[in-house]
Amino acid sequence: MxxxxxxxxxxxxxxxxxxxxxxxxxxxxxxxxxxxxxxxxxxxAGMVSGTDLIVSARGNPVQILLASIMHIGYPASGLTQETVQTVCSNRNVAWCIPIAMGDTHRGYRVVGTDLVMFDKFRYARNVGLSFREGRRFTEVSSAVVGSQVAESLGYRVGSKIVVTHGAGGESLIEHAAEPFTVSGVLAPTGTPVDRAIYVSMEGYEAMHEGFGGHANIDPLVDPDHAEEKSVSAVLVGLKSRAAVLGVQRSFNEYRPEALTAVMPGDTLLDLWQxxxxxxxxxxxxxxxxxxxxxxxxxxxxxxxxxxxxxxxxxxxxxxxxxxxxxxxxxxxxxxxxxxxxxxxxxxxxxxxxxxxxxxxxxxxxxxxxxxxxxxxxxxxxxxxxxxxxxxxxxxxxxxxxxxxxxxxxxx
Amino acid sequence: MGTDARLAAVELCDVKFGWRNSSAPLLSIPEMRFEQGEKVFLAGPSGYGKSTLLGLMSGVLLPQEGTIRVLGKGWGEMSASQRDRYRADHLGVIFQMFNLVPYLSALENVLLPLKFSKLRAARLLDPEEQARELLGRLGIGSDLLGRPAGELSVGEQQRTAAVRALLGQPEVLIADEPTSALDADNRDAFLELLIAEVELSGATLIFVSHDGSLASRFDRVVQLADFRTVAR
Incomplete structure (x- = not known):
């Protein structure tokens, strides 16, 4: 049959x-x-695995998450240095990574950040950043590029980068006079990190000022720079995750500046909705x-x-x-x-x-x-x-x- | 075949059959008997319930009333699967046309009933060889055996169907207008061969046809019209 x-x-x-x-x-x-x-x-979920809170100027949590982690859009406004200091010196905070953005290089986002980034940033299942080539930025004019940036633009250690202001587009002002030099290339992560160019916060600010002469100014000391509000958001890791709600509330109630502290996991759920x-x-x-x-x-x-x-x-x-x-x-x-x-x-x-x-x-x-x-x-x-x-x-x-x-x- | 000679090959008693919803029975047969080894011509124009009668005799349809026995065993006494087995064991059927499974070769078609009937398979020492021999006698040469049945001519298909019905010597052979699709020459040749093989095997042949000119070759003629109760 x-x-x-x-x-x-x-x-x-x-x-x-x-x-x-x-x-x-x-x-x-x-x-x-x-x-x-x-x-x-x-x-x-993996993109934000290590981050307990994202602190930014008051705004929509989903927008803050998209801008600071996924590099989609920009936060409404920046944070003062004073605020960044307050956030980072909170007794519950283990580490904090300030990030500044608003510039692009040939379609890739340029992010000003701190060296802490390379130590503390975590993605996927608690994986830290590692270098495929070179090392961290050590000078104001050096930059670290994500793996995809390096691959598609053919950058290696020593390559020069010219940055434009604003997100994408050809007609934007080029900071032609202030090139960065690639000091390292990150290993692939499968997150937006691969598509970003990281420079030091000082370098990021200097890009707008011009490198000449100002490069050694400490922005924390210089009141002009403190007013600049170049930091867009701060990624925060807590000593104990249990404290997250209290810390979030204290940031949200911060007086001198209106802040929104975002819990990435919760906000992802909102995003899924x-x-x-x-x-x-x-x-x-x-x-x-x-x-x-x-x-x-x-x-x-x-x-x-x-x-x-x-x-x-x-x-x-x-x-x-x-x-x-x-x-x-x-x-x-x-x-x-x-x-x-x-x-x-x-x-x-x-x-x-x-x-x-x-x-x-x-x-x-x-x-x-x-x-x-x-x-x-x-x-x-x-x-x-x-x-x-x-x-x-x-x-x-x-x-x-x-x-x-x-x-x-x-x- | 070791069966009691007094047993009828097929026997119908007080059979009434009608399709559902119709109050009057389509067929009403007080008695009809086919002896073993007999060759009977069952005559009747189309629409007189011939196919229904064949369905009843082969145990595919069951009557509302009465009993139908094949070799002494009533279809009604058996379960559905027992009926299927019994039919495979004791009945060979030839239709008007489209007898063969089109995707099987002529030889595979002929051997198919043996898969359903161990009894018939057991009667053959070498089924394939005997199938080839019988096919050869009915004019299906070895060149045609491997072809898909759908590629054979109508005459070849009917003869192949006859071989399938005869193989393994079932006791009763039911032929439902097997010659109506054939031209005169083919028809006569087919009938000749069929009757010769039936006589050789000793089977009972129940041959249904509306073509009265064939009746003379049979032992007996039964007019189906005599049993019809409902006007068309």
């Missing part, structure tokens, strides 16, 4: 192949969307695509049930039972779905392996290419079950037909 079923399938391989391919594509799409969705969340609609839409779309694939199987089977009416009658006359004839159709649906799912899985894996390097290079988006995640197995299980269910309908039809047709069909 099984060899009979296989021969029958082989006989109709043309139209069946189309059905299997449609299922395979929908399965691959479903898995792909799911994988990208879940991995994107993990990626974003914002993107939730699009996400839900994606999930639905991929679900519908699978449904269409399954409807394709049903349509194919129903058509074949009509075509094979005589074949079924012949089999009945020869001695095949109703369970066998019905099982033939049901088994076919299950087999087609299974093959579709397997092909889809292979397609998905191949696509992931193909796309992962591109995603990493273009978007700094780290994606786990191999294997099947537990949640994905569950989905595949549902698809297989659905395949069996859609097969039940044509199978039932065959059953009824076989009952009434008996062994002879009028031509």
């Amino acid at each position: 099984i060899s009979l079923a296989l021969k029958s399938l082989w006989f109709r391989r043309g139209s069946l192949a189309v059905t299997v391919v449609s299922i395979a594509f929908s399965v691959a799409l479903l898995l792909g969307i799911e994988r990208v969705r879940t991995q994107a969340k993990e990626n974003f 914002l993107t939730g609609i699009a996400e839900t839409a994606l999930v639905w779309i991929s679900g519908v695509v699978v449904l269409i694939g399954l409807v394709g199987i049903t349509a194919n089977l129903l058509a074949s049930v009509n075509e094979r009416r005589r074949e079924m009658a012949v089999l009945r006359a020869i001695g095949a039972g109703l369970p066998q004839v019905t099982g033939l159709i049901l088994g076919e649906a299950i087999l087609l779905t299974t093959v579709g799912v397997v092909v889809g899985l292979v397609l998905f894996q191949v696509a992931m392996f193909g796309l992962a390097p591109m995603l990493r290079a273009r978007y700094g988006f780290e994606i786990a290419a191999g294997g099947v995640l537990p949640g994905e197995w569950v989905r595949l299980g549902w698809i297989l079950l659905a395949g069996g269910l859609v097969g039940a309908f044509p199978a039932y039809r065959t059953y009824k037909r076989s009952l009434s047709d008996g062994i002879s069909i009028r031509v």
Whole structure:
């Protein structure tokens, strides 16, 4: 009976192949969307793994998070040096990384920061920054570039960088006179760090002043510089995570300047709510695509049930039972779905392996290419079950037909 | 075949059958009997319930009333799967056309019933060899055996179907207008061969046709019209 079923399938391989391919594509799409969705969340969460609070001028937490960590947009305004000092000297604070931004270099963001960054910044599962080449910036005019910046612009230790003011665009003022020299290249992190150029806070300010003469001025001492408010945000690590709510409140209630202290994890959740609609839409779309694939199987089977009416009658006359004839159709649906799912899985894996390097290079988006995640197995299980269910309908039809047709069909 | 000679090959008693929703039965057969080894011509124009009667005799359909026995065993006494097995063991069927499974070769088609009937398979020492021999006698040469059945001519298909129905010597052979798709020459040749093989195997042949000109080659003629109760 099984060899009979296989021969029958082989006989109709043309139209069946189309059905299997449609299922395979929908399965691959479903898995792909799911994988990208879940991995994107993990990626974003990884970007801020070590940071307990982000302190910035009063504003929308999501916007602050996007600007300071993901390098999307800019904070509304800067912080005074006094505020930065207050934040960093809070007794609960273990470390703080001031960051200043607003300039770009050939599309990549230039970030003014402190050497603490290289010691304390954490991403993914508690991983610190490391250098692929060179070392930290030691002088006002030296810069550290992210791996992707180095790769796409061909920078190495010793390369000169000219910075433009403002985010992107060609028509912006170039600080042509104040070039930076690359002192180090960071190892890839899969976070926005890869797409940034880090300079010292002094260098960042000097860029606006001009290097000549002012470079050695300590901004903390010089009142002009203190008023400059060049620091956009401060990333804060606490001695004890348990203190986070209290510290957050004390920063939010800070008098001299209106501040917003953001807990990255919580704000990410807010961000997911914002993107939730699009996400839900994606999930639905991929679900519908699978449904269409399954409807394709049903349509194919129903058509074949009509075509094979005589074949079924012949089999009945020869001695095949109703369970066998019905099982033939049901088994076919299950087999087609299974093959579709397997092909889809292979397609998905191949696509992931193909796309992962591109995603990493273009978007700094780290994606786990191999294997099947537990949640994905569950989905595949549902698809297989659905395949069996859609097969039940044509199978039932065959059953009824076989009952009434008996062994002879009028031509 | 070791069966009691007094047992009828097929026997119908007080059979009433109608499709659901219709109050009057389509068929009402007080008694109909086919002896073993008999060749019977069952005559009746189309629409007179021939296919229904064949469905009843082969145990695919069950009557609302009455009993139908094949070699002494009533279809109603058996479970559905027992009926399927019994049918495979004791009945060979030839249809008007489209007898063969199109994606199987002629030889595979002929051997197919043996997969459902161990009894028939056991009667053959070398099923494939005997199938080839029987096919050869009915004019299906070895060059045609490997071809998909769909590529054979109608005449070749009918002869292949006859071989399939005969292989393993089932006791009863039911032929449902097997010659109606054939031209006159092919029809006569087919009937000739069929009757010769049936006589050789000793099977009972129930041959349904509306073509009265064939009736003379049979032992007996049964008019189906006599059993019809509902006007068209």
